[in-house]
Structures are given as structure tokens and as C-alpha cells.
Amino acid sequence: MFRHTPLRYATLVLLASVALFRVFTAEYFGLEILTEIFILAVLVLALDMVAGFGGMVSLCHGALMGVGAYAYVMLSTIAGIAPPVAMAGAIAITGVAAWVIGAICARSHGIYFIMATLAFGQMAYSYVFEAPIFGGDDGLGGISRLDLSFVGIDLSDSRSFAFFCLAILAAVYGAAVLILRSGLGRSLSGVMHNEQRMRALGLTVWRVKADVFGLSGMIAGLAGVLAAQHIMYISPGLLSWTVSGEALVVVILGGVGTLIGPLVGAVAFVMLKHELSAVTTYWHLVVGCILIAVVMSRANGIFGWLEDRWGARIDRRAADATRNQKTEEVASDA
Amino acid sequence: MLETRNLDKSFGAVHVTRDVSLKLERGERRVILGPNGAGKTTLFNQLVGELASDKGSVHLAGEDVTALAVAKRARRGLSRSYQKNTLFDGLTVEENLGLAASIHTGHATTLWSDSLAKPEVREIVQDVANQVNLMPFLHANVSEISYGVRRQLEVGVALATRPLVLLMDEPTSGVGPEMAKGFHDLLNNLPRDLTLLIIEHDMDLAFDVADTITVLNYGEVVFDGLPQEARGSSLLKEIYLGSWEDA
Numbered sequence: 001m002f003r004h005t006p007l008r009y010a011t012l013v014l015l016a017s018v019a020l021f022r023v024f025t026a027e028y029f030g031l032e033i034l035t036e037i038f039i040l041a042v043l044v045l046a047l048d049m050v051a052g053f054g055g056m057v058s059l060c061h062g063a064l065m066g067v068g069a070y071a072y073v074m075l076s077t078i079a080g081i082a083p084p085v086a087m088a089g090a091i092a093i094t095g096v097a098a099w100v101i102g103a104i105c106a107r108s109h110g111i112y113f114i115m116a117t118l119a120f121g122q123m124a125y126s127y128v129f130e131a132p133i134f135g136g137d138d139g140l141g142g143i144s145r146l147d148l149s150f151v152g153i154d155l156s157d158s159r160s161f162a163f164f165c166l167a168i169l170a171a172v173y174g175a176a177v178l179i180l181r182s183g184l185g186r187s188l189s190g191v192m193h194n195e196q197r198m199r200a201l202g203l204t205v206w207r208v209k210a211d212v213f214g215l216s217g218m219i220a221g222l223a224g225v226l227a228a229q230h231i232m233y234i235s236p237g238l239l240s241w242t243v244s245g246e247a248l249v250v251v252i253l254g255g256v257g258t259l260i261g262p263l264v265g266a267v268a269f270v271m272l273k274h275e276l277s278a279v280t281t282y283w284h285l286v287v288g289c290i291l292i293a294v295v296m297s298r299a300n301g302i303f304g305w306l307e308d309r310w311g312a313r314i315d316r317r318a319a320d321a322t323r324n325q326k327t328e329e330v331a332s333d334a
Numbered sequence: 335m336l337e338t339r340n341l342d343k344s345f346g347a348v349h350v351t352r353d354v355s356l357k358l359e360r361g362e363r364r365v366i367l368g369p370n371g372a373g374k375t376t377l378f379n380q381l382v383g384e385l386a387s388d389k390g391s392v393h394l395a396g397e398d399v400t401a402l403a404v405a406k407r408a409r410r411g412l413s414r415s416y417q418k419n420t421l422f423d424g425l426t427v428e429e430n431l432g433l434a435a436s437i438h439t440g441h442a443t444t445l446w447s448d449s450l451a452k453p454e455v456r457e458i459v460q461d462v463a464n465q466v467n468l469m470p471f472l473h474a475n476v477s478e479i480s481y482g483v484r485r486q487l488e489v490g491v492a493l494a495t496r497p498l499v500l501l502m503d504e505p506t507s508g509v510g511p512e513m514a515k516g517f518h519d520l521l522n523n524l525p526r527d528l529t530l531l532i533i534e535h536d537m538d539l540a541f542d543v544a545d546t547i548t549v550l551n552y553g554e555v556v557f558d559g560l561p562q563e564a565r566g567s568s569l570l571k572e573i574y575l576g577s578w579e580d581a
Contacts, residue, residue, distance in 0.1 A: 001424075001425060001429065178446055179445065179446075181448055182444055182445050182446055182447055182448060182449070183436055183441045183442050183443055183444035183445070183447065183448070183449030183452075184442075184443050184444065184445050186429070186432070186433060186436065186442075186448070186449055186450065187433065187436070187437075187442045187443060187449075189422075189425070190422055190425075190433045193422040193423060193424060193425065194420055194421070194422055194423075196384075196420065197416075197420045197421070197422070197491070198433070198437075199404045199405050199408075200382060200384070200404055200405075200408055200413075200414060200420075201405075201408055201413070201433070201434045201437050201491070201492075201495050202405050202406075202408035202409040202413075202437045202438070202495055203405055203437050203442055204405050205405070207443070208442070208443060211443065
């Protein structure tokens, strides 16, 4: 069950403030990196919903992101549908695809669930890679961004697009919180804690898993639409399992099942990638070492480590307060 | 209200339940006795559908539910508690009860609104918390409450689905004599129209709450009758009660 704590609120405010500040002050390359962070953050929020709150560790969220991107391009560029409608259509298509995957995989657990989602992801990747209609290995270009000129926003401008992605990220975060606090979210939490008992109480477990996986897929599809509009070009690589793997690394790096942790993870991952790749082509090695250190530290990612430290400090203060109170009582009795 | 006809279950060469036929009327409180390995828990698993029977049928309120999955049987009013606590650790007592109540009220899959905030869910949570004496612990995390209180919650979670028939697998398992006495009152205070089927080793509790007693031995029903008949049964003394009366 997701709960906001003072530390989570504080981190959220800090992240939002820094993001807003950077959107208004960054230059072109800085804005590109910010947009990359925001889009990755949308994807990892989707993944954390199912992995962190439902125990469904998915290795097909990269593919779902790709499905969203390709669906948007096919609808807007090939079918000539207006971009806002194409965007909604792409999100819906990805949601349906994710629901079907969720419904099929819901009966498996642990490593089998991971492998089943990986298989779905690779099937999607192979199909898009081979099918001429999707441009094969060459991918598809000529992608248009949303036209928000009627409200005076030009999304072809990098700053406006970065701000647009940040607004979408904020909306997705709010939606994720609402979903996790809803009846469906509570049931998902119950299923993760004790699936057998939830079934014995009368819950159709696979349906709850499929519904949340479908909602998560819609968010992943939205990330895909944003990615397509950002780069204005898409290729099958977007559906590769490595994209899913990277998203999972980001969630683990930040802190599984915290929602805010993955946001921190997205910032850390993209920053590390850009800073380290400027120094060495072997930047993955460094990220790998950091991930191993995080996992071996037994903390729940960077944010989990912060929460542990914060929680320990609160516990210490409470113990000190109790001890002081007892000392005062003894003194007054004497 | 609940009827089984010739239920059978084997695991390889081991015949765990044999030809078990029971019939419970509405509001009846039946205790199942039997030594360890008699097939009591297996029978429960067959009744709720967690274990498929090799043959025989289960009928709930006149409907054959043998082919129904666990969740469907539960939604029709067949609820159970477990011998080992199967609670939602990490959640509060209120949230534990709320999960069960939200399934019963159909709010378990609502989107955008909190099921625990729904008046009908809150009403069930309050009602059940009162019934099983959990009001003082409502906002405590499951990890913070004692084992005995967890046993109460185990029953409470099953009750929060508002079942027609409640199966309780050793509700007093592992609790002290004082707490067990509390369970007598708890069970006696449950609504009289609720049908109870209880597996219990505590003889005092069994004879206190039972309208009827069934004894299983090697998976077979060897006794089915009133508590006073059970007390006088020489067969029972031989297979089960001897050690109790000697004690």
C-alpha cells in the first residue's frame, strides 16, 4: 500500500523544484537530457506500479513503450489521424496489449513471470524488426509532435517540449498514486502480500493483476508516444529487452515500491550515462558496479537507503524522548 | 447449507479422505475432531476448492459448487480461516479487514476511489472488529500485535466477507488457556444464523460450541452425532478421547 511520508513529500518537492528550475534555465543539450529523464521516469513509474506494488517483475515494459511509439506513428503518420487522437489511440492499444499479456502471465510467479514477459517482449521486437510495414531495421521517421499552438505553446521548441513532458510526468505520478490508493491498488497490495488468502476471500486474482498491468501498459505506451515525439524517429531497438532491462535497473537503483525511488533512479541513471559516456565508452561497467553495490548494501535502492536512514533517525529521536520522559518521571518521584 | 457427498482424495498411495459425506443445516455449529493426519485440513481444502477432489461433490445452499474455483466459492459464501496465520503483514488490522470487506461489497476493483473509505466497507470493518474484539488494535500494524490477537484477526478477516458458512481450522492453535477461553466467548457470540465448521483439538472449546461433532480417522467419518453422544462413545475414546479423558 503506497503512503506518502514527510521524506517522500520533501523529495518530491525537491525533485519538482530542481526540474522546473532546470527546464527554465537549461540550454539545448541540457533540455534534451531533461526530456530523456522525464520520459524514462514515466516508463519506470509504470514498471514500479507492477513490480513494486504487485510483485510482477516485467521484462516487457520496453516493448510496451515501443508498441505505444509505433502505434502513435502508424496512426498519426500512416493513417493520417490527428496527433491528439493518435496519442489516445496508441495509449489504448498499448493498454489492451498489456492487459492481454498480464492476463496470460498472471498465473505465473517469480522467474517464470519474468521469462513469460520477456518472451512477449521479444516476440514484439522480432515482429516489428521483420515486418516491412514498420520500416524494419530502418525504423520510421517524419513524426510530428502535438500541436498546442491554440494555447500558445510551440512543442517544436525544446524548452516547451521538456515542460510538456514534465507536466505529463506529474500527471502520471498523480494517477499512479490514485490507482495505488484505490480499491484496485489495495487489492494489488493484498495479492502481493498473500495471493492465496486474497483468492480464498473471493478475489479474482488474475483479473486484478491484468487490470493493473493494463493500466501500467497504458503509462508505458504514453512514454513511448513521448519518446517518438522527442526523437521524431523510432526503430525496433525501442522494443528490445535491453530497454526493459535498463528500466528495471533504474527501478532497483532508485528503490522498488516507492514510486519516488524510480524518479530518483531515472535522474541518477541518465546523469551517470551522460557524464560517464563522455569519459569512457565502458560506462555500463561503472553503472553495473553501482547497481551491485546498491543491491549488496541490502537497502532498497538509493531512496530506500535514505528512508532507512531517515527512519532510524526518527526511531532514535522517539527512543530519546521516551528515555528523557522516564528520567523526568523518576526525578519528580524522587 | 453445506453438504458433501462421498468426497475422496488420495496423494499417490495415501488415501487422505475417504467417502466423506456431511450435511450441515443453516446455523449449525459442527466441530471436526480427529488425530493428526486424519484428513481434517485436507477436507477443508477440498471444501473451499484449494484442493480438487478425486470424486464426490460439494453443495453450498443447494448449489453444486464442486466445479467452481476457490474465489467463486468464496463469493457464494464459503469462507475459511487457516491453521497458520495467513494475514497481510505490513498492513494494519483495519486494512486487513478492509481488504476482505471490499471484496464482499464489490469495491475491491474500484478505480480512483479508496475502498476503505466506502461507508459499507467501514461498517463491516467496525462490525467485525467488535465481534472479534479487535477495536483496540484497529490501527496497529499486523507485525505489532501479539500472536493471540493475530489469531482473532485470522478469524476476523474470514468473517469480513460476510459468509454463509465459515470454516475455521484450529482457531485456538498456539494460544494460551486464557486466550482460548476468550475464543469460546468469541465463537458463542457470532450470529446464530452463521453456519460454522470448526477443526479443533481443544476439547473444552469443542464441546462448548458444538451442536454436532464429526470425528475423522484415517480420512473416514467414524462418528457423526451430538456432543453428549461423543463423550460416551467408546470408539472415540479409543481413537482420540482416551488421552483427553485420562489427562
